Amino acid sequence: MKQKISLITTGGTIASKETKDGMLASGALSGEELASLCQLPKEIDVKIVDLLQIPSMFMDFTTMVQLKQAIEEELKDPTVTGIVVTHGTDSLEETAYFLDITLADERPIIVTGSQRSLQHVSTDVPSNLRNSILAAANRSLQNIGVAVVFNERIYSAKYVKKVHASNLQGFATFGYGYLGIIDNDTVSVYQKPVHQEHFEIKEAIPRVDIIKCYTGADGTFIEAAVAQGARGIILEGAGRGQVTPSMVEAIQKALDQGIIVVITTSAEEGQVYPAYDYEGSAHDLQQRGVILGTDYDSKKARIKLAVALSSGIKLKDKKLF
Incomplete structure (x- = not known):
């Protein structure tokens, strides 16, 4: 039986070419050029959707919504087995989680990229893309939510993080492990998420800002976020979730304004927890x-809060994290 995979490209290193001065031009390769590298089994057909040709740090909520809509359009076709999205690695974890909480379909949706360009002697472009297509065509990944495939491993979108700037083993999920592997074209899944959430945009x-806490930090950046119209603020605290006492006044003012x-x-690893009693x-x-x-990192918490606010839910009536 034929498997039909929609390959949606957005740019990034995986689609880059070297320029004359040795730099990389992101998104220079088309989806057709990428797909031609994979030497796929005859039972898999790939449909190409060249959506964007951008570096991953050009991604924002507008382009994420555009990508979400493109995926939804492909999923209208009942013969589509799964979706593969190629993406730059720097913001891949954010886009993958955004898609995870805004799409609801049992078919596999895989996000992948590469650490090195196709011209690099140790490129990971063909292997990551081929493995992603094989994963998207595999029934064992149904009802798994959005997953990231990288360096032969399958990761949950909720916990995956870029952990190395250039190494081929660029992604990991601290404390939770990967969901499965692709080894010699065999897809093996060892665990699946037991709880999934979806929000309708x-x-x-809205604007949601991340503010990192550190020794001696004050309320300057909190006040700036409020002044710029943020409807939400994510504090990246220390340990169990502590901030400096110099930040508390600005936090309280933000709360008083309904932020x-x-x-x-x-x-x-570990969760935010009310273990200490001090300012x-x-x-x-x-x-x-x-x-x-709880155990969300600041980037994923920002994505979730922003999407939840756009869905119109009343946060006081629903446990969000």
Whole structure:
């Protein structure tokens, strides 16, 4: 039986070419050029959708919504087995999670990229793309949500992070492991997410800013976010979710103005938890009305809060994190 995969390209290193001065021009390769590298089995057909040709740090909510709509258009075809999205690695984890919480379809949706260009002697372009297409064509990835395939491993969109700037092993999921592997064209899935969330975007996605906490930090950046019209603020705190006492006054003022504030942790593993009782602790912040961000990193928390706000849900009536 033929498997039909829609390959949607957005640019990034995976589609880059070297310029005369040795730099990389992102998005220079077409989807047809990329697909031709994969030497796919005869039972897999690939439809190309060249959507964007941008570096990944050009991604924003507008382009993410554009990508979401393109995927939804492809999924209208009941003969489509799965979707593969090629993407730059620098913001890949954010786009993958955005798609994970805004798309609801049992068919596999895979996001991939590469750390090195096609011209590089140790390029990972053909292997990552081929493995992603094989994964998207495999029934074992149904109802798994959006996944990231990279360096023969399958990752959950919720927890995947870019962990190395250039190494081929560029992504990982600290504390949770990967969902499965692709080894010699065999797709093996060992675990699946037990809880999935989906939000319907009903309004323009609002501004949500991330503010990192560090010793001696004050409320300057919180005040700036408020002044720029942020409807939400993600605090990346320390440990169990602590901030400096010098930040608390600005946090309280933001809360008083109806801005949603979420506290996350900069630690790679573990959760925000109200363990201490002092000014700026997770307990103190929670008592003031700050939402505890459990085990979300700040980038994923920002995506979730922004999408949730655009869906129109009343955050006080629903546990969000």
